[in-house]
Amino acid sequence: MKVNGQRRTTIKDVAEAAEVGVATVSRVLSGTGSASPATREKVLAAAARLDYRPSALGRNLRRQRTGGIGLLIPDITDTFYGRLTDGVLACAQSAGEPVMIGTTGDDPEREAELIGSLLEESVERVIAVPCGDGEMWGPAFRAGLSVVFAERPVQGRENVPSVVTDDRTGVRTAVEYLAGLGHRRIAFLSRHGQAQRVRAFREALAALGVPVDEELIVRAHATRDSAYAAAAGLYQHRPDLTAVLAGGNLLGEAAVLAAKELDFRIPRDISLIMFDDVPWAELCHPPLTVISQPAQDMGYRAAELVLREGRRSRTVTLPTELIVRGSCGPRR
């Protein structure tokens, strides 16, 4: 039983109150077309008096598209994606655009479902941290929506604008730093979707003349449990390693936790560098040496890109920075 019988005030009511046609009201309020100062004034006054707010429903249907931007990320619990989302929201809200968010859990199937959902809503602009392959995005492009990929590019869609970090330089900096401390058996704790970084890792080792030990390259899913299992398994299986590069803050967290549980000391027994600077890295004991990534900036830039519809823009690569704290030491 609805209590309020009051119908929404529509453009028609405003037209009536201002004694003009609906077309004129629409023109004045949306700023398109011409109108004499006198009528403009009348319309504005009537709209204000009636507290009129145009309905997005009608506008969307007429325009055949929903405003706002869709955001697809693997996991909102991961602070990296939290900051990325914050950047997107900062840009979108200042442009008055609503944001529809969905989490994929790095599962291509759920990604596909969410894409379908966005299509159903006729959302035209999407920012995504993709997990499926290029094929997955076929329907989206066919429907004509403009997509910006964030954090990772996707194979086979190289012409889609993306905002990514400079993985190659970041990884190389980390590996060179560790090698400079004498480390040779360096492990890389990676997540699915970090193929780029794994490649860079191999290249960096090769450039330094360090043989690549495939067993030291471990892949985990984007969950705490998986990350912990990967870290603990690595330590137990290869106690001879002396340094670890963690591909993200979840993996770094797992690396610290597993080391604690198994009684490996950082940095005495194991040196650790973590991708992504997070506030707790400084609070940790020892404070963590990290490769910082501008997550919030990444989100903001992606939103900017997806909002300026016309121009076809290339991909943006953001720099990383090595921040040395206390989690790396010389090879024991």
Place this chain on the structure above:
Amino acid sequence: MKVNGQRRTTIKDVAEAAEVGVATVSRVLSGTGSASPATREKVLAAAARLDYRPSALGRNLRRQRTGGIGLLIPDITDTFYGRLTDGVLACAQSAGEPVMIGTTGDDPEREAELIGSLLEESVERVIAVPCGDGEMWGPAFRAGLSVVFAERPVQGRENVPSVVTDDRTGVRTAVEYLAGLGHRRIAFLSRHGQAQRVRAFREALAALGVPVDEELIVRAHATRDSAYAAAAGLYQHRPDLTAVLAGGNLLGEAAVLAAKELDFRIPRDISLIMFDDVPWAELCHPPLTVISQPAQDMGYRAAELVLREGRRSRTVTLPTELIVRGSCGPRR
């Protein structure tokens, strides 16, 4: 210049292909009304053949409401709200409902703007961590949308369903634990919007016969900077305090960081209890004693509440739990 001239396939196309009326297609696809097995089959086949997806735009306009739920939180960067959001998304996505997210930064003005934006989109269901007063929400209720408050209730809107934590018990448990260790000069680092907890803090002290020292109750805004300033100011202004209760993970983080900078040792010089258990609490040195809050569950329950539209439901109170680690010691 749009390349794709292909119009979206509409319900009309399906009707034509299935050789029935549009009304029948609508009935079959939305499951309402009756249809003979034969026609049902024809319609389903035609829809599948044409890869038809109903347009949310048309449906929304007809129904005079947008599906999905709006989510208003102070800060997506705070992992507490990250987990809360995760809970909302878990429930909403399994129900196939899109989620529109907005961050208020604990600023009533931005909250009002976002409410207006949701009204414009005709979003009917909203979950909010409110920061404005009851008046702010007037337009929302007048427009007939169903609101669920999360984390905090709002004064003057006691009849609005809410999902909150049991602040009174949580605070009392923490204070009793600290008092049991001999502490008397206990500070409370609180955030705006935690009036409930501040009240509980005063009550708990009074119940134990400890005089309330108003100078030890500090309020910060919901940013890292503000939290740090509050913590550092507290330490410098009142070096005689022996224990701190932090009202959230941002405040706890600041308390640890400021202590480190000012060379206060935890727990030797200062005992610390933090509201909200976060993964890094275990990694910290010393590991932090916390009052855990079921943030993800809170979001899930709020989403459940706002989705079952019919029933008027009271507020839900979720329990907290004291998790003792190593950041509290006897009074020095």
Place this chain on the structure above:
DNA sequence: GCCGGATGTGGATACGTTTTCATGAATCTC
């Protein structure tokens, strides 16, 4: 004074869906 262009204005239409209503057929009841 007449014509051509610019300008302001409102009627009408379309966007895609759901729902009401009327109609015809089929089944049931006594």
Place this chain on the structure above:
DNA sequence: GAGATTCATGAAAACGTATCCACATCCGGC
């Protein structure tokens, strides 16, 4: 078997907006 009831079905209306188009008015140029 006649009347009553249920059932399946499609035509049409409505939701609120933006835009196309036609019309009217005005102005300057000849």
